[in-house]
Amino acid sequence: MYKTNSTWKKVLCYIRPYSFYVILSLLFAVLTGVLTLYAPILVGDAIDYIIGRDQVLFGKIAGILRNLAIIIVITGVGQWLMNLCNNQITYRVVLDVRLKAFKKLEKLPLSYIDSHANGDTISRIITDVEQFSDGLLMGFSQFFSGVVTIVTTLIFMLTIDIKITLIVVLLTPLSFFVAGFIAKRTYQMFRKQSETRADMTSLVNEMVGNQKIVQAFGYGSTACGRFDEINGKLKTYSLKAIFFSSITNPSTRFVNNLVYMGVGIGGALSAITGAISVGQLSCFLTYANQYTKPFNEISGVVTELQNALACAKRVFDFIEEEPETKDDQDAVVLTDAKGNLKLEHVGFSYKKEVPLLKGLNLEVKPGQKIAIVGPTGCGKTTLINLLMRFYDVDEGVIRMEGEDIRHITRDSLRENYGMVLQETWLKSATIAENIAYGNPQATREEIIHAAKEAHAHSFITRMPDGYDTVISEEGGNLSQGQKQLLCIARVMLRLPPVLILDEATSSIDTRTEIQVQKAFEKLMEGRTSFIVAHRLSTIRTADRILVMKDGNIIEQGTHEELLAQNGFYRQLYESQFA
Incomplete structure (x- = not known):
């Protein structure tokens, strides 16, 4: 169902701490809106001072042009300051959302990580938050100024002629009806687009992380087929989302042109009867454009906001996941x-x-x-x-x-506990930092001693920068055996009372395994040890x-x-x- 109220409430909760910037943005929006709408009055007065041939009041027009220049400068500065406030609101909110999402990632139970694709989680924290950021920024940049422009334009038009203003007010609801009708369908498509994008991220993440397996087992064509299927869905949802969003602006423009036409006909008739001057008619036509322009902008913003809300909902759903029990x-x-x-x-x-x-x-x-x-x-x-x-x-x-x-x-x-698993745990850092992962306060001498105990010292010293060599998260520049030796060195440094060894030497050559087993025998003395093994020769003792x-x-x-x-x-x- 098309329900975004709860998502909006959550967004507003994140915006509330930055109310100061919101108020400033509104004040600057009012300032620029009023000055922008005051400019047509000056232009209308200038037109009325062009009375006829050889009857142009240049002195009066010069004063108007000077005032007009001042208004343009102040309006430009006001818009710049308003955009600064909007940027502060948007990126502070996005910072808070992303930090909260990452903190939730640290608190989620392992059952969630095991049951959800890594790519989907990554997509929520990075891509969805980015989409939400873009929509929020556009919303603040155009929504505030648009609403202010609409309200102030109506006030200015009422001061000139009430009858023509009524034409504008009566035709306005058509824009809201059209935009609302389309927005309901747009939200659904953007939500499905976001979910399908997450599926694609998951697949790409899986294929990149397991490229050797994909190539070794000839899975490439199957992977391409899966990618084509997801890509096809993404294309369908994206086209529908873009279609609905793209017809919003032309539809509202059509309604706005009806408003402009009504103002033009009504204003011309009033000018003929002498109810308003030609300058006032010119002013009114300018206001009609100024009044309808925000509707076009807001209709575009509504489309972006639908995408932003769809992405925000996925992020908030992630943030609201049940955390690991405290x-x-x-x-x-x-x-x-x-x-x-x-x-x-x-x-x-x-x-x-x-x-x-x-x-x-x-x-x-x-x-x-x-x-x-x-x-x-x-x-x-x-x-x-x-x-x-x-x-x-x-x-x-x-x-x-x-x-x-x-x-x-x-x-x-x-x-x-100290764990050495068949699956190695390494991070993007130096070799020394990887060994000291469980004991960051360890000295370089203690790290080297642990590496020697694990028989990793010799290959580490052959690395380009020794213990300061930076390795990737997957340890791509190390062999499987070398990665496992680093994990063993990490435990050698920690010296916990309970050891868990899950096929800890499965990727090590036989000669090194014998040496490491001796080191383990020494390490396990006086310590409770759990040894998970498939090779029964390693557990006889x-x-x-x-x-x-x-x-x-x-x-x-x-x-x-x-x-x-x-x-x-x-x-x-x-x-x-x-």
């Missing part, structure tokens, strides 16, 4: 953690209709090395997500140091191995105990080493 007011700050963890009857599912973890029980003592194995999709990574509290359990409880982790502040909980299947722990014990049980673990082991 820490309890009495939440405990976890300090001096040893690594005691206990899972009691834990149940969890990403979708309620598809259960994943059911009645999971586990107790881990400080310093224990716990390996988690099982087929893909059995819940290994989900268990890690629950321990880190990226997701909250649906049933049961997870305790750390005897405290329900839901009653521990997230920051203090996560400070006690684990204190306990959890074998997961279909969301349950079906077997647990040491490597030798599980082999002796002759169960599912033995099948997994023999499938790799038989």
Whole structure:
């Protein structure tokens, strides 16, 4: 349905802190409007001073021209100051909206990020806010001055002739009817255009980020087909939006020409009867143009505002998304953690209709090395997500140091974990900054020591600028193994009480892996460690191995105990080493 009132209210809430600039803009709009409309009166007086041949009052006309020049200068300065105010309002509002959107991004639960395309989120924060900014700026620039011009023109016309003014007033509603009729259809098209643009951004973002996979699997033609389909929809919605928006101006111009015609005929008849002078008729015709011009501008603004409101609604919907649940007011700050963890009857599912973890029980003592194995999709990574509290359990409880982790502040909980995943986490910064990501206060000596422990120092020193080499967010100028070594160095620097290693050495060559495994053995001494592994050779020394299947722990014990049980673990082991 065509409802933009709620969006308008939200926009006005963002504008309210800048009421001072709004008032200034209105004052300058009134000033320029009044002076602009006073100019035709002077021109009309000048015409009346041209009485006839050899009867031109040059002295009077010279005075009028001088006053006219002063009015033009003041009007120009007033419009410049009004535009400055409008720019301040627009870009401060846009700054606030974008900051709020980005802050919301930082507070959104992981479930939102997992269930929404990255491109759509990027489109809302960047493209939609930009479109909203353009529409808002045009609205302030033309809407205020347009409304002021309409009101003041009517007042000036009433002072000259009431009958001719009535012709103008009676024909005016046609413009509003035409503009309103078209605007309803325009909003829908601009909304669909914005949504389809977001789909396109998502696809392009996906293809650019995975270009190697696209080329390796020959997915290019399929990707082009998907792009053509979205592009076709975008073309359809854009053409319809442009069509409806483009007929607004000609339609209102047609109505405005009717107004001008009515003023011309009515004014001519009045001039013939002597009710008004020729100069006043000229003034009235100028006013008719001045009066109808804002309707053309406002009709154009309405079109842009429809696009802006459609984009603003998407941004506000994002800002109003349910944030990650806040820490309890009495939440405990976890300090001096040893690594005691206990899972009691834990149940969890990403979708309620598809259960994943059911009645999971586990107790881990400080310093224990716990390996988690099982087929893909059995819940290994989900268990890690629950321990880190990226997701909250649906049933049961997870305790750390005897405290329900839901009653521990997230920051203090996560400070006690160190993660190295198969998927590397790097950012656009220097190598040193990437290693020190979890400990920004670390000295250069500590960073180098951590890199040496992770066996990353040698390749870092071969880089163009060593530890000051800038790498891209995806680490495009590093191999997969080098990226993983940097993530390992990051944990080596942090030295948390609980380690989570999810295929941490999957991309490293065998010789380096042996060295890193030795470093891990040293790192894991006295620390609780969770090791998610597919290569069972890397977990033989684990204190306990959890074998997961279909969301349950079906077997647990040491490597030798599980082999002796002759169960599912033995099948997994023999499938790799038989």
